[in-house]
Amino acid sequence: MLIIDKHSYEPLYIQIYQQLKNKIISGELCEGSVLPSIRTLAATLMVARNTVDSAYQQLCSEGYVLGKVGSGYKVQKIDIPNMVHPNAKLLDFTNVVEEVQVSDTVKYDFQYGKLDIANFPLRIWRKLLNYVLLSDEVRGITDYNEKKGDLALRIQIMKYLHESRGVICRPEQIILCSGAMSALSLICKLFDTKTVAIEDPSFDSAREIFVNHGYRLNPVSLASDGIDLEQLKVLDTKLLYTTPSHQFPTGIVMPINKRLHLLDWANQNGAYIIEDDYDSELRYNSRPIPSIHSLDQNGRVIYINSFSKALAPGLRMGFVVLPQALLEKYNFNFSNYNCSIPWLEQKVMYHFMEQGHWNRFLNKISVSNKRRHDILISTINSQMSKHTTIYGKNAGLHILLEVDNGMSEHELIEAASQVDVKVYPVSNYWINAQNYSNNMVLIGYSSLSEDEILEGIVRLSSAWF
Amino acid sequence: MLIIDKHSYEPLYIQIYQQLKNKIISGELCEGSVLPSIRTLAATLMVARNTVDSAYQQLCSEGYVLGKVGSGYKVQKIDIPNMVHPNAKLLDFTNVVEEVQVSDTVKYDFQYGKLDIANFPLRIWRKLLNYVLLSDEVRGITDYNEKKGDLALRIQIMKYLHESRGVICRPEQIILCSGAMSALSLICKLFDTKTVAIEDPSFDSAREIFVNHGYRLNPVSLASDGIDLEQLKVLDTKLLYTTPSHQFPTGIVMPINKRLHLLDWANQNGAYIIEDDYDSELRYNSRPIPSIHSLDQNGRVIYINSFSKALAPGLRMGFVVLPQALLEKYNFNFSNYNCSIPWLEQKVMYHFMEQGHWNRFLNKISVSNKRRHDILISTINSQMSKHTTIYGKNAGLHILLEVDNGMSEHELIEAASQVDVKVYPVSNYWINAQNYSNNMVLIGYSSLSEDEILEGIVRLSSAWF
Numbered sequence: 001m002l003i004i005d006k007h008s009y010e011p012l013y014i015q016i017y018q019q020l021k022n023k024i025i026s027g028e029l030c031e032g033s034v035l036p037s038i039r040t041l042a043a044t045l046m047v048a049r050n051t052v053d054s055a056y057q058q059l060c061s062e063g064y065v066l067g068k069v070g071s072g073y074k075v076q077k078i079d080i081p082n083m084v085h086p087n088a089k090l091l092d093f094t095n096v097v098e099e100v101q102v103s104d105t106v107k108y109d110f111q112y113g114k115l116d117i118a119n120f121p122l123r124i125w126r127k128l129l130n131y132v133l134l135s136d137e138v139r140g141i142t143d144y145n146e147k148k149g150d151l152a153l154r155i156q157i158m159k160y161l162h163e164s165r166g167v168i169c170r171p172e173q174i175i176l177c178s179g180a181m182s183a184l185s186l187i188c189k190l191f192d193t194k195t196v197a198i199e200d201p202s203f204d205s206a207r208e209i210f211v212n213h214g215y216r217l218n219p220v221s222l223a224s225d226g227i228d229l230e231q232l233k234v235l236d237t238k239l240l241y242t243t244p245s246h247q248f249p250t251g252i253v254m255p256i257n258k259r260l261h262l263l264d265w266a267n268q269n270g271a272y273i274i275e276d277d278y279d280s281e282l283r284y285n286s287r288p289i290p291s292i293h294s295l296d297q298n299g300r301v302i303y304i305n306s307f308s309k310a311l312a313p314g315l316r317m318g319f320v321v322l323p324q325a326l327l328e329k330y331n332f333n334f335s336n337y338n339c340s341i342p343w344l345e346q347k348v349m350y351h352f353m354e355q356g357h358w359n360r361f362l363n364k365i366s367v368s369n370k371r372r373h374d375i376l377i378s379t380i381n382s383q384m385s386k387h388t389t390i391y392g393k394n395a396g397l398h399i400l401l402e403v404d405n406g407m408s409e410h411e412l413i414e415a416a417s418q419v420d421v422k423v424y425p426v427s428n429y430w431i432n433a434q435n436y437s438n439n440m441v442l443i444g445y446s447s448l449s450e451d452e453i454l455e456g457i458v459r460l461s462s463a464w465f
Numbered sequence: 466m467l468i469i470d471k472h473s474y475e476p477l478y479i480q481i482y483q484q485l486k487n488k489i490i491s492g493e494l495c496e497g498s499v500l501p502s503i504r505t506l507a508a509t510l511m512v513a514r515n516t517v518d519s520a521y522q523q524l525c526s527e528g529y530v531l532g533k534v535g536s537g538y539k540v541q542k543i544d545i546p547n548m549v550h551p552n553a554k555l556l557d558f559t560n561v562v563e564e565v566q567v568s569d570t571v572k573y574d575f576q577y578g579k580l581d582i583a584n585f586p587l588r589i590w591r592k593l594l595n596y597v598l599l600s601d602e603v604r605g606i607t608d609y610n611e612k613k614g615d616l617a618l619r620i621q622i623m624k625y626l627h628e629s630r631g632v633i634c635r636p637e638q639i640i641l642c643s644g645a646m647s648a649l650s651l652i653c654k655l656f657d658t659k660t661v662a663i664e665d666p667s668f669d670s671a672r673e674i675f676v677n678h679g680y681r682l683n684p685v686s687l688a689s690d691g692i693d694l695e696q697l698k699v700l701d702t703k704l705l706y707t708t709p710s711h712q713f714p715t716g717i718v719m720p721i722n723k724r725l726h727l728l729d730w731a732n733q734n735g736a737y738i739i740e741d742d743y744d745s746e747l748r749y750n751s752r753p754i755p756s757i758h759s760l761d762q763n764g765r766v767i768y769i770n771s772f773s774k775a776l777a778p779g780l781r782m783g784f785v786v787l788p789q790a791l792l793e794k795y796n797f798n799f800s801n802y803n804c805s806i807p808w809l810e811q812k813v814m815y816h817f818m819e820q821g822h823w824n825r826f827l828n829k830i831s832v833s834n835k836r837r838h839d840i841l842i843s844t845i846n847s848q849m850s851k852h853t854t855i856y857g858k859n860a861g862l863h864i865l866l867e868v869d870n871g872m873s874e875h876e877l878i879e880a881a882s883q884v885d886v887k888v889y890p891v892s893n894y895w896i897n898a899q900n901y902s903n904n905m906v907l908i909g910y911s912s913l914s915e916d917e918i919l920e921g922i923v924r925l926s927s928a929w930f
Contacts, residue, residue, distance in 0.1 A: 014752070058751040061859075063690070063720020078722060115607035126598045133591045141779035142580035142912075178643055178805035185650075189677045205801035212654045212798055214679070225528070255528020257543060286523040287479070314606035314808035333677055336670035340643035342810055343779035394526075447607075 004045055012047050013054035020055065024064050024075055035065060035073040106422040108456030112398045112444030113313060119365050120312055124357055125348065132347045140343040149176025149319070149339040150346040156353035157319060165280065166294025167303055169321045175330070176319050178340045180278060180306040181205050183320035184241075187274060187302055188213035189333070190326050197240045199227050201429035201436070203248050206241060206276070219431040222247065226254035229261055238271040245280040245289055249400055249429050249442055251392015259292045266300035272323070274302045279309040279396040281362055284370040286394070299323030307349070309397060310365060311358075317341055317349060369397065372445045376453050383461035397446040400426060402439055405464050409438050412464065416441075419459040469510055477512050478519035485520065489529050489540055500530060500538040571887040573921030577863045577909030578778060584830050585777055589822055590813060597812045605808040614641025614784070614804040615811040621818035622784060630745065631759025632768055634786045640795070641784050643805045645743060645771040646670050648785035649706075652739060652767055653678035654798070655791050662705040664692050666894035666901070668713050671706060671741070684896040687712065691719035694726055703736040710745040710754055714865055714894050714907055716857015724757045731765035737788070739767045744774040744861040746827055749835040751859070764788035772814070774862060775830060776823075782806055782814060834862065837910045841918050848926035862911040865891060867904055870929050874903050877929065881906075884924040 004015045023029040035041070038056065042049040056073050059065045065073045132138060140150075148154065154171040161167035177183040184206055196210050200219035210217060220231045220240075226247055232240065240262070244254035254262075266273050275292045283289070293301040306318030322330055339346070352358055377393055380401065391400035401423075403412055409425055416423045423441040430436045445453055469480045488494040500506070503521065507514040521538050524530045530538045597603060605615075613619065619636040626632035642648040649671055661675050665684035675682060685696045685705075691712055697705065705727070709719035719727075731738050740757045748754070758766040771783030787795055804811070817823055842858055845866065856865035866888075868877055874890055881888045888906040895901045910918055 017752075054751070061718055061751045062754050063718075063722055063724075076720075076722060078725070113609055117604045117607045120607050122598065122603065126595065129594060129598070130591065133587065133594070138587065139582045142582045142585050142777045144578055144773075144778045179803060181801075181803065182805055208799070208801045253526055253528075255541075257528055257541060259528075260543070283526075286519070286526045287482075289527050308609075312607045313609045313803075316803070316805055316807045334673070336646075336673045338644060338646070338778075338781070340647055340781055340805055342781045342807060345807055345810075 002041075002045060004047070012045075013051045013058070016041075016045070016047075016052060016055035017058045020059060021062075021064055024059075025078060029075050031075055031077040033075045035075070037072060106417065106420055108421040108448065108452055108459065110421070110423050110443045110445065110456060111447055112424060112442055113308070114444070114447040115312060115397075116368075116447050116449075119368055121352075121357060121361055124352065128348045128351045129344065131351065132344060137347050138344075140347065143343075144338055145343055145346075147335075147338055148172070148174065149341060150343075150350060153346050153350040153353070154319075156350055156358075160353065160358065161303075161305075161321070165277065165303075165305075166290040167321060168294070169303075173322050173324075173327055174319050175322065176317070176339050176341050176346070178316040179308055179313075179318040180276060180304045181209055181318075182316075182340065183304040183306075183318050184209050184274070184276075185213070186320060186330075186334075187304070188215065190322075190329055191239060191272075193238060195237045195239070197232055197235050197237045198431075199242055199247060200431045201249055201426070202241070202243070202431075203276075204428050207431070210241070217431065221432070221435055222250060222252060224252070225258055226252050227258070227262070229258070229265065233265060238269060239274065240266075240271065241274045241276065242292075243276045243278060244292055245277055246392065246395045248276075248278065249392070249398070249426055251395065251398075251400065253289060253395070254292075256290075256295075259295055262292060263296055263298075263300060267298055272300055272302055272326070274304065277303060277305045280305070281310045282366055282369055282397065283395045284366065284373050293321065296323075299325060302326065310362060315345060315349075317345060369446065371450060372448070372453055375450045376443070376445045376457065379454050379457040383457055384465055387465060391440075398442055398444040400440050401443055402437065403441070403464055404439065407439065407464065409440060412439070412441050415463040416460055419463045421456050421459050421463070423460070467506075467510060469512070477510075478516045478523070481506075481510070481512075481517060481520035482523045485524060486527075486529055489524075490543060494540050496540055496542040498540045500540070502537060571882070571885055573886040573913065573917055573924065575886070575888050575908040575910060575921060576912055577889060577907055578773070579909070579912040580777060580862075581833075581912050581914075584833055586817075586822060586826055589817065593813045593816045594809065596816065597809060602812050603809075605812065608808075609803055610808055610811075612800075612803055613637065613639065614806060615808075615815060618811050618815040618818070619784075621815055621823075625818065625823065626768075626786070629753060630742065630768075631755045632786060633759070634768075638787050638789075638792055639784050640787065641782070641804050641806050641811070643781040644773055644778075644783040645741060645769045646674055646783075647781075647805065648769040648771075648783050649674050649739070649741075650678070651785060651795075651799075652769070653680065655787075655794055656704060656737075658703060660702045660704070662697055662700050662702045663896075664707055664712060665896045666714055666891070667706070667708070667896075668741075669893050672896070675706070682896065686897070686900055687715060687717060689717070691717050691723050692727070694723070694730065698730060703734060704739065705731075705736065706739045706741065707757075708741045708743060709757055710742055711857065711860045713741075713743065714857070714863070714891055716860065716863075716865065718754060718860070719757075721755075721760075724760055727757060728761055728763075728765060732763055737765055737767055737791070739769065742768060742770045745770070746775045747831055747834055747862065748860045749831065749838050758786065764790060767791065775827060780810060780814075782810060834911065836915060837913070837918055840915045841908070841910050841922065844919050844922040848922055849930055852930060856905075863907055863909040865905050866908055867902065868906070868929055869904065872904065872929065874905060877904070877906050880928040881925055884928045886921050886924050886928070888925070 002016060002019045004012055038049050038052045042052045060067045065075050067073045151171055154174040157174055158169060158171050177186060194215045195218060196215050197218045197220050200221050207217060218235045218237050220227050227242055262273060273292060277291055293303045303321040307315055387404045389402040393399050409427055413423055423443055426440045426442050427436060467481060467484045469477055503514050503517045507517045525532045530540050532538045616636055619639040622639055623634060623636050642651060659679045660681045660683060662683045662685050665686050672682060683700045683702050685692050692707055727738060738757060742756055745753045758768040768786040772780055852869045854867040858864055874892055878888055888908055891905045891907050892901060
């Protein structure tokens, strides 16, 4: 017998459906038994026939009963041994593990990558977002759009790359991705021989992506002017991942000669160079250095970059420029891939660039980042120049600091935390740890104020010397 | 001799730098020759010393000259044979290929996936976006945030999945991705044995992702109640990709029995089931059907879904729910992966769900989609029921229409276009084409008005019969 509660928040047909389902699962209603006709049950329960009909339809669509016109609704065989009642599992929200990254309480956090919200063009961004939401462009939000990303935006990026990086390409070579690392994921799928030469040290995130795509890593150590060509030449690989503008993490700038030699190597071996141009917009004592791509005559360079270092990592916006040969492979193998960047972001970024805000913004932040950089360097020099060496200054958002006080990397970080300062390890960027002197820390300066930078360095000096 | 133009828009130091660089590349300034001292050149050109200094710094950082304190600036060897001048390549914007997807001009386009902008909660979305932009939450935009996605949003999704799909999980099992297919890309990297069983027919985009990750596809054909278990059981595979709630494209709903047998298969073989629950929110004559995940007692089901079918594909927002064993592998191998969804979208979606808009929205659109669905079905029945069979009604945003008039799929589509109606092929969803009768078309109804649907079907009937 079914009990229904006409005052319950649960629709009547749900109550009927639930009780019948439970009777079937428990076996009370066994295989082959026929449910009462809709008319009969409706009358017994004093509900509308539609109500019973809906309940039966639900049982049919879930496969508990089979409804045949004329012959009524027959219970089906549910024949998995000791099956538990689907509703048996109940979620206890009280013991939900909340793995929040508790926002670090360290006062002077020299974190790398995080930017100062004060530098973000919030007013303009908000204006453009509202403009797009109120314009006809908003229609794109309920559609799948151009698979490589909005063409208008790709043309803006094409122009910017040409003017600022000497990169010459057509918009169809540009594919928008959720940051440079997701561009790298895409590249990984374009090669069949899964080996790559990679600078050692280098981004651990890039290494992780190669490994997760089944690549064997060939670490190549660094000379004073960047990647060691002799080591590279003896390797059996057709792919190189490099950060020539500002080698990560060492900050080495690859000179023109080595760039040309790299291209020569690629041409000789039919190899490709992945040029990760990650913070090339940010240089403080000179213009950005022309990319390897700008020197490439034979389509050997895959160029990747993002808006994370200059504008905002939280936008998750980057791109890859594919040479012709790889572009054809992409067009063939990735014809169903949708651009992973939301429509609104793409349109806002398009207007941001098209209206010249991007170029103005770059000038503005390189001034404010240069100020941070200069106070960092001058304070280090005044406080501890004798026992420290700075690597990778005059560009980007970080430096490496080598400290000669007998402390290991770990001890340096520990001592810093004692004076409420957070600096970061470098060891995780090395593949061959033995090449690392283990007396360095990474110092990011893009999120602290000038005063905080100064005070932070003073404290470090007191903690280390 | 250098010529500089004090009225040029180009900064003086750039002019000096450019001319010196060109002389070095052309060989006019040969290896070893020493540049004039800063003082001398500044005097000759009548510019500030800083200006010359900047030009020299740029040449140094690019590696054209080597600057030694005291011994001046010495030109370096640029020794690549017949190197072309970097500035030789010039971009001709006039012949930039614009591969715009010209918006289709067909009047009655039964496109699948595109939604009606009128259904999108534009006012609320805009309100929430502005709220986030003006609140302290906006800080996340200049930071790298939680790698699996905003915890608050993942908790909302966890609750929704529990209530509506019977999926029971903890927030740390949920990883936000740029749509269901990018969730699938992630899953592909979690398995070493690269074979997968996949329903035939099925999403071509899913197949493409498996192939691009090096997977061998084991097609399994469909019985009337979904995937053929006997075929599956004889396969040597530990992974199955399925769409049980509304098999794509056939629309078959997998009954409870088969779901339990699939779980049984997975338990016996230590296999995993990827349950793509892609349009389960949209059902028109019954409640959503409990997911396979809700029946799973042993962590054999990987659940994926997105907000693309119900809310908006242009948001590029989806997620995967990983079982414990795979979660550990993910945490270990993907520790550096950043969530690919922009911060603003995540926060807006969080507030959208937390304030109850999402549930209200689901009710609203299932009403409007049901209206579209009903007019589509009734018109087909009234116009051409005798010679057509409808597959996959009562759910989702599309149906398959089998047409028995002797025309092939291609001919059906051609005939439709003659009356300004666009319907879509199905053949591309089959791996084994011989299993396909080649007399079907796919009809999506989520972007047309009821009148357009009615008129479109009337035209199809006239074109086909």
